[in-house]
Ligand code: KDG
């Protein structure tokens with residue numbers, strides 16, 4: 289079998305997605321997600337101008353050699369643009385392989401190790417009463433695991449919280465009002481224990497509770513937060529500090545038993561090798577699209593398994609249904625799966641990407657269709673062209689630029 293062609297599609301059915309379609313001489317095609325939120329066109333260029341010409345004529349079964357060729361052969365390695373582009377190709381080749389085998393992808397990754405995939409949703413409110421209402425609403429929808437983000441008294445536009453009456457979405461369309469966040473560590477740290485105390489008081493111990501700090505604390509501040517939230521038994525605290533320096537986590541770990549999750553911005557095993565081998569984290573979030581594809585993320589998951597670190601894949605709306613489909617098959621197959629993020633796409637996105645996976649009662653199911661079970665409606669997608677959009681930024685109350 290040979291790869292005969294590959295095309296990149298950029299569409300914006302409510303938000304931007306970059307989708308790769310790889311065609312073969314046997315009529316089977318595969319899909320890959322190449323979406324890098326806020327930097328979409330850089331990945332398009334990387335694919336179209338540099339690497340797609342190198343894969344035409346190759347045997348699509350040679351996933352390992354093609355991955356190594358694209359990773360090593362470029363000389364310039366790593367980084368989100370490079371790794372998202374390589375990921376899209378790798379995903380499409382695994383999709384082709386599974387379709388040719390007439391099997392759902394999970395059967396090529398180790399088969400089923402579980403019947404269903406535990407997911408967590410996002411409850412976010414503009415203030416404490418609204419956040420409690422949202423947690424209650426998601427609990428009614430059957431979710432057992434809920435990420436809780438709340439507006440903080442005295443801070444405008446907190447991360448993860450939509451302005452009143454709108455839905456949270458991690459991108460700002462050019463020309464729309466600026467929703468950039470602002471930040472005060474003191475106010476945040478003072479409010480968090482009150483928030484989780486209120487959630488436990490209202491809903492009891494049964495819910496699995498998660499929270500995302502979005503890289504804003506220093507290690508000692510993160511240590512304090514983890515320690516002060518211990519009585520509320522969180523499932524995890526995510527991205528408390530920026531993670532370029534893996535040693536940061538040694539200090540946090542010394543002070544708290546609250547489980548830690550990190551890695552949605554990681555691109556290779558080298559971003560988390562120390563975090564995993566020193567058991568400084570409990571969940572690794574690097575997922576297929578930004579981690580270079582199924583080939584390397586499978587190796588990372590197996591490496592993490594040795595150290596009892598579980599997966600907890602990123603699954604925000606900027607990752608397309610193609611990534612979600614592939615991730616759910618992966619989650620079904622690997623033994624050290626922990627949890628999967630589920631931030632449902634808008635109905636129009638689901639129409640552009642018809643898929644076999646579904647949500648029911650706190651869990652997701654990958655479906656039994658061949659490949660990832662995700663398709664792409666090119667005609668419908670063409671009605672929604674790319675729209676310039678950026679991630680918000682974040683400044684401290686004195687104007688200092690800070691991590692969003
Ligand atoms: O594009 C960035 C988003 O995907 C990210 O901000 C979402 O932190 C996030 C999460 O945990 O889903």
Ligand code: MG
Nearest residue numbers: 500526527552
């Ligand atoms: Mg996050």
